[in-house]
Every structure is written in structure tokens, then in C-alpha cells.
Amino acid sequence: MTRKTKPAGNDDESWNLRLYVVGQTPKSVAAIANLKKFCAEHLDDKYTIEIIDVAADPKIARRDQIVAIPTLVRKLPVPMRKIIGDLSNTDRVLVSFDMRPRS
Amino acid sequence: MPPRSNAVKELAKCPTGIAGLDEITNGGIPRGRPTLICGGPGCGKTLFGIEFLVRGVAQGEPGVFVAFEERPEELAQNVASLGFELEKLQKQKKLFVEYMHIERSEIDETGEYDLDALFFRLGDAIDTVGAKRIVLDTLETLFSGFSNEAILRAELRRLFRWLKDRGVTAIITAERGDGALTRQGLEEYVSDCVIVLDHRLSDQVATRRLRVVKYRGTAHGTNEYPFLIDKDGIDVLPITSIGLSHKASTERVTTGIADLDAMLAGGVYRGSTTLISGTAGAGKSSVSAHFAKAACERGERCVLFAYEESPQQIARNMKSIGVDLTGYMRNGLLQCIAARPTTFGLEMHLATIHKAIRQFSPKVLIIDPISNFLSIADPKEVKTMLMRLVDFLKMQQITAVFTSLTVGGKALESTEAGISSLIDTWLLLRDIELNGERNRAMYVLKSRGTAHSNQMREFVLSSRGVRLIEPYLGAEGVLTGSSRIAQEAKESAAAILRRDDTARKRRAIEQRTQAIEKQIAALRLEMSAEAEELERLTSEEKTRERKASADKTRMAISRKIIVQNAASGRRPRANQENATP
Numbered sequence: 016m017t018r019k020t021k022p023a024g025n026d027d028e029s030w031n032l033r034l035y036v037v038g039q040t041p042k043s044v045a046a047i048a049n050l051k052k053f054c055a056e057h058l059d060d061k062y063t064i065e066i067i068d069v070a071a072d073p074k075i076a077r078r079d080q081i082v083a084i085p086t087l088v089r090k091l092p093v094p095m096r097k098i099i100g101d102l103s104n105t106d107r108v109l110v111s112f113d114m115r116p117r118s
Numbered sequence: 119m120p121p122r123s124n125a126v127k128e129l130a131k132c133p134t135g136i137a138g139l140d141e142i143t144n145g146g147i148p149r150g151r152p153t154l155i156c157g158g159p160g161c162g163k164t165l166f167g168i169e170f171l172v173r174g175v176a177q178g179e180p181g182v183f184v185a186f187e188e189r190p191e192e193l194a195q196n197v198a199s200l201g202f203e204l205e206k207l208q209k210q211k212k213l214f215v216e217y218m219h220i221e222r223s224e225i226d227e228t229g230e231y232d233l234d235a236l237f238f239r240l241g242d243a244i245d246t247v248g249a250k251r252i253v254l255d256t257l258e259t260l261f262s263g264f265s266n267e268a269i270l271r272a273e274l275r276r277l278f279r280w281l282k283d284r285g286v287t288a289i290i291t292a293e294r295g296d297g298a299l300t301r302q303g304l305e306e307y308v309s310d311c312v313i314v315l316d317h318r319l320s321d322q323v324a325t326r327r328l329r330v331v332k333y334r335g336t337a338h339g340t341n342e343y344p345f346l347i348d349k350d351g352i353d354v355l356p357i358t359s360i361g362l363s364h365k366a367s368t369e370r371v372t373t374g375i376a377d378l379d380a381m382l383a384g385g386v387y388r389g390s391t392t393l394i395s396g397t398a399g400a401g402k403s404s405v406s407a408h409f410a411k412a413a414c415e416r417g418e419r420c421v422l423f424a425y426e427e428s429p430q431q432i433a434r435n436m437k438s439i440g441v442d443l444t445g446y447m448r449n450g451l452l453q454c455i456a457a458r459p460t461t462f463g464l465e466m467h468l469a470t471i472h473k474a475i476r477q478f479s480p481k482v483l484i485i486d487p488i489s490n491f492l493s494i495a496d497p498k499e500v501k502t503m504l505m506r507l508v509d510f511l512k513m514q515q516i517t518a519v520f521t522s523l524t525v526g527g528k529a530l531e532s533t534e535a536g537i538s539s540l541i542d543t544w545l546l547l548r549d550i551e552l553n554g555e556r557n558r559a560m561y562v563l564k565s566r567g568t569a570h571s572n573q574m575r576e577f578v579l580s581s582r583g584v585r586l587i588e589p590y591l592g593a594e595g596v597l598t599g600s601s602r603i604a605q606e607a608k609e610s611a612a613a614i615l616r617r618d619d620t621a622r623k624r625r626a627i628e629q630r631t632q633a634i635e636k637q638i639a640a641l642r643l644e645m646s647a648e649a650e651e652l653e654r655l656t657s658e659e660k661t662r663e664r665k666a667s668a669d670k671t672r673m674a675i676s677r678k679i680i681v682q683n684a685a686s687g688r689r690p691r692a693n694q695e696n697a698t699p
Contacts, residue, residue, distance in 0.1 A: 035235060037234045037235070037238070040234070042229075042230050042231060042232065045229075045230075046229075049229075069234065069235050069238045070234075070238060073235075073238035073239055073241060073242035074242055076235045076238060076239050077216075077217075077239060080218070080219045080220065080221075081235040081239075082218060082220055082233055082235050082236045082239075082260075082263070083231045083232065083233055083234075083235060083236075083264065084231060084232055084233070084234035084235045085231060086231075086235065094224070095224060096224055096225075096226070097221075097224050097225045097226070098225070098226045098227070098228060099225060099226070099227050099228075099231045099264075100227050100228040100229035100230060100231045101228070101229035101230050101231065102228055102229060103228065103229040103230075104228040104229060107226065107227075107228035108226075108228060110226070111226035111228070
């Protein structure tokens with residue numbers, strides 16, 4: 016086992032991530048930065064990130080039942096997961112994505 | 119500046135359109151502000167919110183329903199039975215249902231966040247239909263969706279401010295907590311208007327109640343008001359003891375029984391309350407049916423609440439005593455609402471009555487009988503309920519007739535409901551058991567403002583209706599029924615005997631008088647005979663004397679001893695006399 020954790024799903028599966036933000040609020044900016052950092056560190060290149068600005072299109076927030084901002088939605092691999100917050104705690108993100116066992 | 123001066127003047131109100139609530143709140147809930155509706159599960163919070171929106175649409179105010187718990191489809195199904203067509207309104211862009219679902223199991227939290235997406239979604243929903251009203255049902259669900267309570271509370275505070283800024287009239291529903299209005303203390307954010315809904319169980323009968331706990335800057339009814347949820351939605355009943363300010367009519371209305379009218383100096387006052395109490399089978403329903411018929415004959419609408427018989431049964435039974443109500447039932451002058459008392463709670467009954475009055479606006483209302491309410495509530499509650507009802511009826515100038523069953527063994531002059539003080543006219547029907555018969559009697563126990571008869575009348579149900587017969591009052595007390603008839607027969611026989619006897623005596627006296635008169639006549643005859651005899655004797659005596667004296671004279675002459683000088687005096691005259699012939 017290397018230090019690098021493996022994604023929970025199939026290794027070949029690409030991650031599909033959506034990050035819901037509102038404009039350029041500090042929390043949104045922080046979340047974008049934290050997400051990019053996380054992906055670079057833990058997901059090799061097998062991921063796509065879609066950043067959605069709820070302020071620009073509020074209707075789109077209904078699609079994934081978004082209430083809080085920022086919210087990160089992992090559409091793939093299943094099961095779908097949602098993480099709300101600015102993603103500053105990487106360990107929590109790893110646990111949440113089942114990349115590290117919940118203690 | 120925006121027209122802020124309006125807010126200073128007076129709190130603008132938003133009529134909810136929910137029957138009765140706007141009366142309690144003097145016009146509705148605060149316009150442009152949030153109102154908190156709290157209550158336990160199943161007490162009607164969601165329906166309250168839906169109806170607020172549906173009525174709003176009817177008033178030209180589109181609305182947004184934010185469902186935190188139910189899916190839009192479920193919601194539409196649940197309220198379809200009440201005639202609310204949510205899907206149609208949604209299609210017409212009058213209503214927007216925003217479903218906010220937070221699945222706790224698929225969410226993790228890390229770091230700072232806020233509820234901006236919620237605000238944007240609400241803002242979009244409001245803009246889509248141009249909403250003036252919004253309902254958040256049940257906002258507290260958010261507390262189970264997020265673990266950071268500090269963030270949540272800050273966001274809620276922001277939400278309420280935001281709603282006010284948007285100028286929408288909002289209803290926030292919340293589950294009632296232990297000892298607090300809401301579980302999460304939402305009342306601290308909503309300070310303008312708080313309404314509590316309650317669904318209480320008493321003796322296995324549930325009653326819904328509503329109370330305006332708080333309404334800043336306005337007068338409002340503070341009591342608990344019953345409300346019901348029926349096919350037309352929510353119906354709040356602002357029935358309370360409004361006070362004794364009703365006007366008193368001097369018009370009298372007939373009871374439908376001419377003899378009774380006579381006892382009551384012409385009938386009962388319009389808008390008064392009449393109680394007919396009595397034992398089982400005393401004829402209470404029959405008397406009240408006369409009231410109903412009389413009202414219909416006057417062309418007035420009458421509503422009859424029957425808690426013992428079905429309308430058909432009433433129609434049939436009353437026909438047998440010559441009170442035909444079927445025609446009036448058919449043409450709608452008489453409305454018969456029959457239900458078992460145990461079907462609903464007391465408040466629901468009051469609600470039904472209230473609703474019927476509002477829809478039907480009757481002039482006469484009959485409840486047969488009120489004593490049945492005691493099977494579903496304790497006497498104190500029944501009394502309160504009836505007091506509210508009586509006050510309401512008087513305000514509406516509705517003439518009311520209540521019947522009350524007096525259970526055998528109890529004092530006749532007590533109604534179980536203890537409502538005698540509420541009653542204007544009290545007719546008491548009772549049975550008189552005598553000589554193996556039960557007969558009915560009626561008297562007027564009281565009648566306010568009426569010089570009423572104090573007589574106890576025998577009460578007879580005939581095929582031509584109720585008749586009140588003057589009872590036999592005599593040495594043997596009040597007699598009714600066949601003993602009255604027997605006594606009357608006895609009396610008339612005695613009278614005949616007396617008449618015969620008198621005639622006989624008169625004849626005897628007449629005969630005696632005649633006999634005496636005859637005797638008197640005989641005596642008179644005798645007396646006159648005596649008198650004749652006496653006269654005869656006298657005249658004989660005179661004759662004799664004259665003859666004697668003449669003889670003497672003759673003898674003297676013959677003896678020549680007549681003294682010539684003894685002339686003066688009688689002798690010479692006598693001589694002359696004697697000499698003349």
C-alpha cells in the first residue's frame with residue numbers, strides 16, 4: 016500500500032464532480048481551490064470537475080437538491096455523495112469519499 | 119425613499135382567506151412578514167399553509183410552497199380531497215412548489231458553508247410566479263439536515279430578514295416541542311405573529327383548536343378557537359362569549375302550538391332561546407317540530423340538528439302527529455342535519471352548527487337534544503359550548519330551540535347541562551303516572567319578559583298536532599288522561615243528579631205551598647163566615663133592642679104613663695120618632 020489512497024470504485028472509472036458555488040464569495044473561492052488541490056493530490060487525472068454558479072442559474076440548484084453553498088457532489092462513482100463546506104479538511108473529504116475507512 | 123411611511127401608520131394585514139381566522143386576527147396575518155404556525159404532528163399545519171396559498175391565488179396573490187418534507191406529488195394528492203388542485207395552479211403559474219430535500223445520509227460537512235443556494239432557489243421560485251405569499255413547511259427539517267447549528271441559526275436569521283425584504287407574507291410551520299412552541303426555538307426569529315394549532319383527544323374524541331399566541335401590534339382573540347378540516351378546507355370558528363351586547367327583539371314568534379302561544383302571551387321572542395326539557399317520551403321532539411313547521415310556514419329558514427333520528431325518520435314520525443315537514447325539507451326551507459353525537463367532538467359539533475348557520479342563515483335553529491352532548495364531554499365543557507352557541511345565536515337574532523332529556527330520578531327542574539341561566543323560555547314536559555296510565559303535562563317554568571301562564575296543562579299528541587288541554591283541577595288534584603275523563607263524567611253525572619234532586623225538592627215545596635195556600639183560603643172562608651155570623655148577631659141584637667124598646671113604648675102608651683113633661687131630651691124625640699110612623 017502506498018501513501019496514495021485508491022478511489023473506492025473501479026480504478027478505471029473516471030470521477031465526475033460538480034461543485035456548486037455562488038459567484039466569487041470567499042467560501043466559494045476557497046472551495047474551488049481546495050477541490051482542485053484535492054483532485055491533483057488524490058485522483059490522478061481520472062476526474063472531471065464542473066463548477067456551477069448558482070447565482071447565475073438558480074434553477075440548476077434544484078437538480079441536485081442543493082441547499083448549502085459550497086456543495087460538492089460526486090455523481091460518479093456511485094454512490095452519490097455530497098460534501099458541503101469549503102473542503103478545507105482534506106481528511107474529512109477522504110473519509111466522505113470512502114477513500115479512507117471511517118474511524 | 120420607498121413608501122416606508124405606510125408601515126408606520128398601521129400594520130398592513132394579509133387576509134388568509136381561511137374562514138374565521140381573519141375575524142380572529144382582525145383582518146389576517148401581518149402582510150410582508152413571517153408568521154409562525156406551530157403544532158404537533160397531524161394538527162393541520164401543512165393544510166393551513168396550502169389553504170393560505172390557494173386562497174391567496176383566488177385573491178390574486180400567487181404563492182410559493184416550499185416543501186421540506188413531502189414530495190410535490192404527495193402533497194397534491196393529500197390536498198386533492200379538499201378540492202385544492204395544486205397541479206392546475208402550478209400550470210397556471212399561480213403556484214410554485216419548491217421541494218427541498220436534504221438526505222442526511224449522503225451529506226458530509228467540512229469547513230465553512232452557508233445556505234445561499236436555498237436563498238437563490240427561493241428567490242427564483244418567488245420570481246417565477248411573482249409570489250406574494252410563501253409557505254415554508256417544515257423549516258425545522260433543516261436542523262436534521264445540517265450538523266452545524268451555529269451556521270444554521272445565523273442563516274435562519276438571515277432568511278427571515280430576507281423574506282421581509284422581499285416583502286412576501288410568509289408562513290413558517292414548525293413542530294411543537296416539549297414545553298416550547300417549537301423544537302428549535304424558531305419563535306425567536308418570528309416575532310410578529312405566532313399561531314398554535316392543537317389536536318387534542320378527550321374521551322376518544324379528537325378536537326382541533328387554534329390559538330393566536332402572539333400578534334404584535336394588533337388586537338386579536340386570545341382564546342382557543344375550535345376549527346375543523348372538512349371538504350372545504352379549514353374552518354375556524356370565532357365563536358366565543360362575545361358578550362351580552364346583542365339587541366333584544368320585541369317581536370314574538372309563534373311556537374306552532376296555539377295553546378302554548380296563549381300560555382306565553384303570544385309566543386317566544388325572536389332571537390330568544392327556548393329549552394324544552396323532559397323525560398323520555400314526553401314529547402320534546404314533537405314540540406320542537408311544531409316550532410320548525412311554524413317557522414317554515416312563516417317562510418323562514420329553519421335548521422334542525424337531530425342527534426337521535428335520521429331526517430326521514432323525523433319526517434315520518436312527525437307526519438303521524440299531523441306535522442308534515444317533508445315538503446319543507448324538499449323545498450329547502452327546512453334543513454335537517456343528523457349525526458350521532460359521538461361521531462365528532464364537541465367543538466366539531468359547534469363548528470358544524472356554526473358552519474350551517476353561516477351557509478344557510480336560518481331564522482330558527484333547533485337542536486334535538488343537547489343532552490346528548492354529555493355523552494362526549496363533561497358538563498362544564500358542554501355548558502361553555504352552549505354558552506358560546508347561545509351568544510352567537512343571539513347576535514344573529516336566531517330563535518333557538520333546544521331539547522334536553524331529563525333522566526329519570528333526577529330533579530325535573532335541572533338539566534344536566536346546567537344551562538338554565540342561558541335559557542329565556544323553559545318549557546317543562548313531564549309524565550304524570552296515575553291509575554295505570556302515563557299522561558303528559560306541560561308547564562312554563564320560566565319565560566323572561568313574558569307574563570306567562572302558571573298553569574300546568576295536559577299535553578295531548580293527536581293526529582292534528584299538539585293540543586294543550588285544561589286539566590281537571592279539583593279537590594282530588596290535577597287529573598289527566600282517562601282519570602280526567604272519568605272524573606269529568608262523574609262530575610257531570612253528579613250534576614245531573616243534583617239537578618234532578620233540586621227539581622224534585624222544588625216540586626215538593628211548590629206542592630206544600632199550594633196546600634198551605636189552600637188551607638189559608640179555607641181559613642179565610644171560615645173567618646169570613648164567622649164575621650158574617652158576628653154581623654148577623656149584632657144586627658139581630660140591634661133589632662131585638664129596638665123591638666124591645668118599641669114594645670116598651672107601646673106598653674107605656676098602652677098604660678098611658680107617658681110623661682109629657684119629661685119632654686126635653688130623647689124621649690120626646692123618641693116619642694116623635696115613634697110617633698112618626
